[in-house]
Amino acid sequence: MKKKVATIFGTRPEIIKMAPVIPLFDTAFTHILIYTDQHYSPELSDVFFEELGVRKPDYSLDVHSSDIGKLVEGITPALAEAKPDAVVVYGDTNSSYAGALASEALFPHIPIAHIEAGLRSFDDRMYEERARFQIDKRSALLLTPSKLAKVLLEYDPRITGRKYFTGNTITDALDHFSRFLPRIEEQGYALMTMHRAENVDDPDYFRQNLDHISTIAKRIVYPVHPRAKANIENEGIVVPPNIEIRPPMDYFTFLAHLKNADLILTDSGGVQEEAVYFGKPCITLRNSTERSETLAIGSNKLFDARLHKVGNGALKEAIEAVEGVVAKNTIEYPYGKPGVGGRITMILEGYLNSR
Ligand code: UDP
Numbered sequence: 001m002k003k004k005v006a007t008i009f010g011t012r013p014e015i016i017k018m019a020p021v022i023p024l025f026d027t028a029f030t031h032i033l034i035y036t037d038q039h040y041s042p043e044l045s046d047v048f049f050e051e052l053g054v055r056k057p058d059y060s061l062d063v064h065s066s067d068i069g070k071l072v073e074g075i076t077p078a079l080a081e082a083k084p085d086a087v088v089v090y091g092d093t094n095s096s097y098a099g100a101l102a103s104e105a106l107f108p109h110i111p112i113a114h115i116e117a118g119l120r121s122f123d124d125r126m127y128e129e130r131a132r133f134q135i136d137k138r139s140a141l142l143l144t145p146s147k148l149a150k151v152l153l154e155y156d157p158r159i160t161g162r163k164y165f166t167g168n169t170i171t172d173a174l175d176h177f178s179r180f181l182p183r184i185e186e187q188g189y190a191l192m193t194m195h196r197a198e199n200v201d202d203p204d205y206f207r208q209n210l211d212h213i214s215t216i217a218k219r220i221v222y223p224v225h226p227r228a229k230a231n232i233e234n235e236g237i238v239v240p241p242n243i244e245i246r247p248p249m250d251y252f253t254f255l256a257h258l259k260n261a262d263l264i265l266t267d268s269g270g271v272q273e274e275a276v277y278f279g280k281p282c283i284t285l286r287n288s289t290e291r292s293e294t295l296a297i298g299s300n301k302l303f304d305a306r307l308h309k310v311g312n313g314a315l316k317e318a319i320e321a322v323e324g325v326v327a328k329n330t331i332e333y334p335y336g337k338p339g340v341g342g343r344i345t346m347i348l349e350g351y352l353n354s355r
Pocket of ligand 1: 012248249268269270271274
């Protein structure tokens, strides 16, 4: 008899990265899909379900909040009704963390499998960093996106589950979806995403970031996340003329823009991975990253606007360095070969059948 697996997810990056895995789980298991809708914006969820062909969840919870308590409260009855043999969560969102907490409280003996385990920025001020660790600690199966992530788990005695390097499911998503990208004529621009609370919630710091970016001698295409947009409007932030604000893009449009861009500027985790997949130079507008593989390759560099005077040359230097690495054309993609979803499914199935 097929084992019953419940997958809990709730945000845009999880829809993208679970898209290749969900159909495989649907075949291998009796699969219950629980979606929290943490971000409650059709631009960040409905569009993605439709475009990526992700099936309707069995439970759509409309929690519409990032509050861990509210998410646990929303997830618990669904999970109690589902009574799974295993719970799967992805990455480091509050929905994933709440899913792990709800599972532990309801069914302490059923295993949690964590996809994208082992990422570390080593900055505990980031709530995602705390969530990653807390999920990893509770997981029986740790499915890592890179070899480095597996090593980081092996060095932490608090993480006791079984560790596997499967690759990152973004590899499967990009391998498949890049076939469907629209053709765009736009060229000669940098693509930017910036919406993390640390970058956009403090208006002075948001301005400082934009001031630095205004020194880049390029047109900057900036699809703006609702959170950043609200801050621009409410705080009367004047966007420099080289930055072109656009509405959030659907996934295929975003990837098409990424593929055509000369440079990527981002504070998103997923976009750093997509940049290395497409061999693009990337500047990460943060003071740490959990995607350290991309720093080691050299095609990605951190830039923290607080540490530099606008126009002191540090940003220019960072851009030249990442462009130099990409120009050599020797990047070794760190996130595994296609077939990641298949490997994850086999490992979970084997583990559940052996219990
Ligand atoms: N993305 C998108 N449209 C946009 C901006 C981003 O489809 O206008 C995608 C992007 O390709 C990446 C994901 O959204 O896969 C990143 O989401 P987010 O920055 O919200 O989360 P993070 O990656 O930081 O967890």
